[in-house]
Every structure is written in C-alpha cells, then in structure tokens.
Amino acid sequence: MNGVNQALDDFRTTVNEGFNKVNDSLDEFKAEQREVNVALLRHNITDTYENFKEEKKMPNIIYESTMSLYDNYKKCGGNSFVDEEVNEMKHWEKF
Numbered sequence: 001m002n003g004v005n006q007a008l009d010d011f012r013t014t015v016n017e018g019f020n021k022v023n024d025s026l027d028e029f030k031a032e033q034r035e036v037n038v039a040l041l042r043h044n045i046t047d048t049y050e051n052f053k054e055e056k057k058m059p060n061i062i063y064e065s066t067m068s069l070y071d072n073y074k075k076c077g078g079n080s081f082v083d084e085e086v087n088e089m090k091h092w093e094k095f
Helices: 004-051 059-075 084-087
Strands: none
Touching: 004 059, 004 084, 059 084
C-alpha cells in the first residue's frame, strides 16, 4: 500500500503544480488585459476630448458614454492622465 500512497501523493503534487502554473498564467493574462483595457479607454476618452474641445460642447449621449468609459478607466486602475480632460468636459455644453 505504501507504493500506491506514494504514487497518489506524487500525482497530487504534479496536478497541484500544474494548477499553480495555470493560475499564474491566468493572473499574468488578466494583468496584461487590464493594461490593454486602460490604454484603449484612455485613447477613447482623449479622442473624444480632442474631437469636441474647440467648440466645448458635445452631444449628451457622447458625454454620458465618455463618463462611463472614465468610470471603467478608473476601476481598471487608470491613472490621472485624463482627469483634467474629463473635468473640462464636465463643464462643456451638452445638447
């Protein structure tokens, strides 16, 4: 029985090591995906700002969408890069 128990322990160890590697890979993937999401959100917010900054007015639906992007940007760990742009857009005319 000792040989069987040892084989089972070895098998469990191998399986656990495999699960740990998969979990590590998933953590790395999630971190990379978060960085990609932050970059895309930042780009979209900045692009919206650039498109409407001259007139300082924007359609309400685009404003609401941009604020939603900004909320998600912050939830994903986005820094203060677009804070000034977003604060400025909050004061623009909406139509």
